[in-house]
Amino acid sequence: MRTWRLAVLACLCAAAAAAPAEAKTHHHTWNITYQYKSPDCFRKLAVTINGESPGPTIRAAQGDTLVVTVHNMLDTENTAIHWHGIRQIGSPWADGTAGVTQCPILPGETFTYRFVVDRPGTYMYHAHYGMQRVAGLDGMLVVSVPDGVAEPFAYDGEHTVLLMDWWHQSVYEQAVGLASVPMVFVGEPQSLLINGRGVFNCSPPAASNGGGAACNAFGGECGWPTLFTASPGKTYRLRIGSLTSLASLSFEIEGHTMTVVEADGYYVTPVVVKNLFIYSGETYSVLVTADQDPSRSYWAASHVVSRDPTKTAPGRAVVRYASAAVDHPRTPPPTGPRWNDTASRVAQSRSFAALPGHVEPPPARPDRVLLLLNTQSKIDNHTKWAINGVSLSFPATPYLVAMKHGLRGEFDQRPPPDSYDHGSLNLSSPPASLAVRHAAYRLALGSVVDVVLQNTAIPPPNGRSETHPWHLHGHDFWVLGYGEGKFVPEVDGPGLNAASARGGAVMKNTVALHPMGWTAVRFRASNPGVWLFHCHLEAHVYMGMGVVFEEGVDVLPRLPASIMGCGRTKGHHY
Amino acid sequence: MRTWRLAVLACLCAAAAAAPAEAKTHHHTWNITYQYKSPDCFRKLAVTINGESPGPTIRAAQGDTLVVTVHNMLDTENTAIHWHGIRQIGSPWADGTAGVTQCPILPGETFTYRFVVDRPGTYMYHAHYGMQRVAGLDGMLVVSVPDGVAEPFAYDGEHTVLLMDWWHQSVYEQAVGLASVPMVFVGEPQSLLINGRGVFNCSPPAASNGGGAACNAFGGECGWPTLFTASPGKTYRLRIGSLTSLASLSFEIEGHTMTVVEADGYYVTPVVVKNLFIYSGETYSVLVTADQDPSRSYWAASHVVSRDPTKTAPGRAVVRYASAAVDHPRTPPPTGPRWNDTASRVAQSRSFAALPGHVEPPPARPDRVLLLLNTQSKIDNHTKWAINGVSLSFPATPYLVAMKHGLRGEFDQRPPPDSYDHGSLNLSSPPASLAVRHAAYRLALGSVVDVVLQNTAIPPPNGRSETHPWHLHGHDFWVLGYGEGKFVPEVDGPGLNAASARGGAVMKNTVALHPMGWTAVRFRASNPGVWLFHCHLEAHVYMGMGVVFEEGVDVLPRLPASIMGCGRTKGHHY
Structure with missing residues (x-):
């Protein structure tokens, strides 16, 4: 030590x-x-x-x-x-x-x-x-990058593009539904926002997805999409991030292709796409050249994929050439790709590779492997997500404080399981979630950890398998692979080290777990602290879909008093 | 000491x-x-x-x-x-x-x-x-009362009656309005509740006081009033409390008189009323004898007084004689007293006297007199209530903790003023509020304190003077008198000691300050701690209408750690 x-x-x-x-x-x-x-x-x-x-x-x-x-x-x-x-x-x-x-x-x-x-x-x-x-x-x-440091691509200007989904219910109402018996799901978002602006169809059919509430605000800038200005011939870097609560998205710009050059802070080998699939918690930089008819404007649009998009107003923004006569395109907005075409999304996930020379290669093999199976079922009549049977909850005393200060009563000392019974697993009928616990994986500081996320289907009558974007705090990970169906350690395990050796693994902090598939990542547990790893869909982590990793809290200095005040950390202490 | x-x-x-x-x-x-x-x-x-x-x-x-x-x-x-x-x-x-x-x-x-x-x-x-x-x-x-102890009146049964007012906006929405520039008031309540049940008129005219929202819930027990059952000839004690946010109320029972026997935990000389005026924070016990036609049921009703009642659905409950054929009365509900008849409310306040032999008489004279003038005006463009120019706010570290632990930086060390310029006071155009402060009155432990609350009118265009029920934590006070217009210390001050000497002063924890009037109370600062004294209207205290009294924190034992965790009381301390 x-x-x-x-x-x-x-x-x-x-x-x-x-x-x-x-x-x-x-x-x-x-x-x-x-x-x-x-x-x-x-x-x-x-x-x-x-x-x-x-x-x-x-x-x-x-x-x-x-x-x-x-x-x-x-x-x-x-x-x-x-x-x-x-x-x-x-x-x-x-x-x-x-x-x-x-x-x-x-x-x-x-x-x-x-x-x-x-x-x-x-x-x-x-x-x-x-x-x-x-x-x-x-x-x-x-x-x-610092002044004087060159990036491996060139552009003339930059825009940020923050994608969100939006509900008319309050978060309190959403949470009450999720915690109810029986659970009342938040439902599909009413609209998608681009840089905080969206379009909700106030006419009755669309309004029926608003809990009966139609538009109640008009005038001002309400309903005006975000405007991105482009000079003809110039190339722009769009820094795109998704902080949706539920929706996986396709983002596109009418009449233009996009060249993906960065994902989650790491350069990737350029990939040209028409639709960028982006999952909650991910960021991408794409280069777009204003090489189309300079007299007009073009739609930028976000669409729901992987869930039924018909109840959600698509997100719309406008890319306006500086030379354009009018702001708004006269063309119909893009309709988006087929929402249930999982294969094309998996293919795009697999298409990204680290830009050679810019990303450290992964270690050759892991010190520890965690196989994490997600399941949705009922615990004490409440619908919960769980990982290897354990549904995560947050203790009154934060894990970091409890672990650093040795407050063993504040969290569950039994580590959650490293694996599950993959031999008998039926993806369409996985085992039930078992318990809500304040549990954490303790990782050896500096060790190399592989995590294989295994997706399943949720119980009937829905029976679907969803897209779960998993986000790791405190680290980036190498993405070793995406697979379909069951991960079989004996068969697929060696392939992970092979992928690692092949090179080109992208580093990310958020990765998609596609429907009925698995996703494997590797990271080095070298950042002393306690770190959440969780599905970035807000309803899912609220229902327990996450795990906690601890590494090296013993080498941390004294924790600042400012992070305290809850659970067992109350007192007169200054 | x-x-x-x-x-x-x-x-x-x-x-x-x-x-x-x-x-x-x-x-x-x-x-x-x-x-x-x-x-x-x-x-x-x-x-x-x-x-x-x-x-x-x-x-x-x-x-x-x-x-x-x-x-x-x-x-x-x-x-x-x-x-x-x-x-x-x-x-x-x-x-x-x-x-x-x-x-x-x-x-x-x-x-x-x-x-x-x-x-x-x-x-x-x-x-x-x-x-x-x-x-x-x-x-x-x-x-x-403990077993074996007799009360000074007899009854056969008891009901609790909790009166509330109710808004369809959330508290968060109400607070945002109050904190906005310009301030958006919470408006009149949509309905009055009796034991948690109310009646909102869902038809469009009434719904126009619901922010456009009409009823959105039907069926079940929604809309059914609370039912109080009475046996013919029996006498019931109704323990009535008001926790309205804004409304002063009149409570009555169709066809019955009520005999008031207790107020805020103290016996009073019985007073027979048709309408009980009750202010937020007050409680009363009334005796009601079921001495009317036993074949029917009777309305109990609450009505808004002192503010425009027309936008608020009155509260309704039913007193059903056990022998009645049907639950609901066939008579129209009571219409309530004239809402703007201040004189009758002041008269009822004055009609209460302590039941002889049951209430300790007040000390003959005070050690200290606080003259507290309320004003509503703008501070930094925000509409605020203030007392002697100081609008109360709550510090990050609770006053009790800050004072006991000597954290002098956590609250304002300058005491708020004991008085105001009563000579030049114009009740219709009082001085402006001056500052929002974390301030407190430090009272000598065991001292006798008189407080005279002086009402004013709020600024034009409203220009009205409202009813403010003031509630004292940690103590009961003797009510020495209610006056109209300006309190003149030289003239009215001696009267307070005379009232004290006369005997019969009721003890209460909440007292009404009537429109354009003053109310005087006396209490003994003999309870070590820190105590809020404030208008019990939720919007008013939110806007700063209160003061803090400290007495004897130095004689308190060590404070429990469980009350800490905020402000300066964070840490690792066990």
């Missing part, structure tokens, strides 16, 4: 030393309040940053420090903000995951997130507390 | 010793959750206790101990529960006032309230955090 401790400290020092001498510190002050918003012409309360939802795009350069001072100005509701894709090396207490890395920020309180953005790329932030993210507390975080 | 300390400790010991030997401990376990409720046939989320709103009526006998274990099972919202009318002698940390006596109870946490109910009487409980009470977290608390 002494050896590890020294090795990790050396590693952290090296990282600090590697930061450019001109690294800057960027200060942001955020007031969190409720505000009425009408992104799709339905007026409802949103949880906002300085009055806005989505919040501002944060920009910094690699090696810079971000200091975000969050004033919770809500009256009775707490908050916590996660910096999605930032590994928080040396600052695990700044990950912003309530129940895991911190106590929530109480009304009237101020919490300061301070962390280094150690890698360039396209990232995001969002509330990570209950289902609060769904109320609109999110935004994008763009980390540029 | 040593003398006081000994005196207080002796007093507490004496109180404990006075408890009957057979004192019981009553345990209650409460799960706080959101549930859909349709009390008036409009379906919305309520904050509930074990699924119910209002919550259960708690019963105990004088000297018993109540232990209420509160599990906050909300996802992102905190709570705190105040035991309204219980003085919490020796347990100031159990008063349940977030920001004053405790940190709020976080989601996933459990807080145990433990306190002695030292006086018989009719009390209540409710959330005391933001405007959460308005979401339905409330109920009644009945403390009976």
